[in-house]
Amino acid sequence: MTYRRLNRPGPPYLYILEQVKMNWSYLGTALAIIVLIRLVKAYITKRWGPVLVPMLEKVFGTTKWEELVLQHVKKHAVAGDPDSVLQTFDNLCTTRKWTLKTSGKRGEMLDGTIRDTKPRVCLEMGTSYGYTAVRIGRLLSPGARLLTLEPNPQLAKVAEEMVQLAGLQDKVTVITADADDVIPQLTKKYDVTDIDIVFLDYWKDRYIRDLQLIQEHGLLKSGFVVVTDQIGDGQATDHTVEYDTGAEKFECTLKPVDSDDTSVRS
Ligand SMILES: C[S@@+](CC[C@H](N)C(=O)[O-])C[C@H]1O[C@@H](n2cnc3c(N)ncnc32)[C@H](O)[C@@H]1O
Known part of the structure; x- marks a missing residue:
């Protein structure tokens, strides 16, 4: 001055x-x-x-942001309590003004789908920090499991620690790989024969082709549920559509959550 x-x-x-x-x-x-x-x-x-x-x-190897998130959750959440892990994550996102698309109403919709479907095997594509992995894992019945795929090794490591912190390591397996590499290995390497719920939460241009890949490996049986977002026409009513995968046609019931969220039951 x-x-x-x-x-x-x-x-x-x-x-x-x-x-x-x-x-x-x-x-x-x-x-x-x-x-x-x-x-x-x-x-x-x-x-x-x-x-x-x-x-x-x-570009830079790591931003260290995910490490900070993990440290924060470890410090504030109660170990072995998945709800506490989720709540701590939610609070952090609120204070950082970071929109977590899978919390709130959408998270409740995901919870409802798990409770209604009572899946034996779930497949999540896009683990990120493991928020939804913990969310799904905490509602699985004994013996049921979630395989969640994350190609980014730093994020996969954080997600694995989040799952351990929540005490869900027996139910949730974080796989550090791209969907392309894992889907063909699901039966041989992970003993998966049927998938009850597929949760697609990564890059939207991959959704249909990876769903087709899962189908080509014979892992989708009648009654499977796909949970995803931004695929509907925004109409907030249940409606039935035909979903043509190229190999097979499914009759699907879309259950919109809000204007851009939809789950598909086939
Ligand atoms: C929106 S985030 C997932 C958020 C997470 N489901 C949640 O709500 O807690 C999308 C994640 O998908 C991962 N991803 C990108 N390409 C992928 C692929 N081919 N297979 C699996 N995951 C992928 C990204 O690294 C990113 O962490």
């Missing part, structure tokens, strides 16, 4: 007034910059966070 000597005669308080005026302009600029940075950061986090974080990890 610079102080300018006034080139006019006058009592000392004029000098003080001039300094205060300059302070206000600096303060105003600083506040405007802070507000602008916060707005841009909030926008980028909300709109591009899920895309940018994996990209940054690819």
